[in-house]
Amino acid sequence: MPRASAKPDLLLTMMNRTASLSDRISNALFVAVMWVVQRLPYETRVPLAGRMVARIAPLIGFTRKIRANLALACPELPPEEVKRLERAVPDSLGRMLAEIYSGEEFVARVRDLPIEGPGAEALERAHRDGRPVVLAAGHFGNYDAWRAALAARGYRVGAIYRPMNNPAFNEQYVTTISAIAQPLFARSRRGLGDMMRFLRDGGMVAFGFDQFFRQGAELNFFGLPARTPLSAAEMALKMKADLIPIYAIRQPDGLSFRILAEAPVAHSDPEAMTQVLNDRLEEQIRAHMEQWLWTHRRWKP
Template sequence: MKNRSATLSDRVSNALFVAVMRIVQRMPYEKRIPAAGKLVARLAPFLGFTRKIRENLAIACPHLSYEEVRHLQRAVPDSLGRMLAEIYSGEEFVARVRDLPIEGPGAETLERAHLEHRPVVLAAGHFGNYDAWRAALVGHGYRVGAIYRPMNNPIFNEQYVSTISAIAEPLFSRSRRGLGDMMKFLRDGGMVAFGFDQHFNRGAELSFFGLPAFTPLSAAEMALKMKADLVPIYAIRQPDGLNFKIYADKPVPHSDAETMTQELNDGLEEMILKHMEQWLWIHRRWKMKKSGKRT
């Protein structure tokens, strides 16, 4: 019964999402993006986002005032809605970001690796709009791939993959074949993005916001295996709500996978504290073990 309920809930959420995107896509771009943000913010309580944001903030940032939490309960879904509308805007979105400069201490590393045909592992969190930097790097002529997890709903998955493929390719599914293709792409001097900021049962118990958090080591492990640069990258939404700053942070020195991944966590935490509304606080990043210990 629980699985059926979850499936029904997923279908309703998917249908609602598609309906929202169809509505806002009829608007001009400058009105579409903020409108999508407002719509998702209004739907947040019904989608469970408001509760999840409040719970995560209580765990990670208990010092925040009631007013600050209330603000983030609206601002985080607004940021999510804007991001989704941007991704579904296809070429209109790409045209706005592909010529943006790549800033930050890692920008030179990316350019040098591209010119020397060396592999780069890009470390990315669910921050800002993670497809904005992908489109910007491709706009600079860089060969950029990304790993994605296929969605349970095959119809929605096909639509999703088609949408993100229009922004930049190649994409590699989390499968044996996808892993093989991704490694070949890296050997050929490509750049591949790995996420690292969601709970992963088989991950290492590292620190995030001063709390234990199971974290995947795959980005660091792949960088070590392929002798690739490991570069954290962000697309930081600007105050106007429409534009971005593409920021490549300093490369993470090679040591061991846990030390390198902890540095990724620390860098992301620092970035989130500067732009609290731009991280996806609706993920269950810190979970409880069966023993009752929070992870």
């Protein structure tokens, strides 16, 4: 079975990244922000959540990590652009979290969005023929936007999540993301077995590939060696499934999205296929720098 490195959760990443300060403090901050913003109209709630996360970013180490990653991967950026991204990246993260916690309101806004790009036809064909699809999902934009849009079309879209250490918080989180689309598979032996059966039955499952994975292959990302999980490509080869990169790109109004499905990656070997995923994601990030998770330590010794 391929290594269990499928689709990391962006919310989980945020909570884990702040855990070094204190689990209780970071969880309390998150719950407080969500409690405040969920009592406001959607058009106010989402940008306010962005501003609030941007405001606390220096306190929880986000600003420092964004600056360090940009200095490593994009040393040519002018200081004013780095300064802009120090605020814009956590703003994008805050918006995404508010959207996920908006449940049906969020789904109603994205469910009818068109699926653009050369991968749209491949998705429709696989759905019609009952063939499995591995969706290559980066921590970019809001991945739950395309998940909701595909599910609204009747596509069977599954997602893998990592259970959180706090049982009460985990129950709340699973309930929240279940409202976007189902099924969900816990990252466990049983969950991975259920996911494999779901794919064999013609389902679609998203796999993450853009976070540091110590046992991953050393591939190129932004011109730097980056340990990268091969699970998406390995699963596509194992299941004879299309491997399709997909993105929900936030638009200038800050509230809407463009959903782009790229052409399926040609089957070859896992390293070559995953390098294509890295290259395509990098192209999207360079076009929309604030929409990627620059708070994650993607490049480690």
